[in-house]
Amino acid sequence: MIPTGVRLTSYGGQAADLPADVFAHQLQAIAAGRLTVPIAKAYHGLEQVRDAQADVESGTTPGKHVVVLDD
Secondary structure, three states: OOOOOOOOOOOOOOHHHOOHHHHHHHHHHHHHOOOOOOEEEEEEOHHHHHHHHHHHHHOOOOOEEEEEOOO
């Protein structure tokens, strides 16, 4: 049972379980602004993964925590 106000935001299946057309539709909706993805914070580089994980575990900042791997 999922409590009121709680959303599941992870996907535990295999890549093959998510049809490419469904995934493409979601990406198009994000690009068009019809679907928003709340970004809590962006972290740059592997050296910030520890900070990202600590922030996720603290649960104090809602939204996605994104690690960007710079070139």
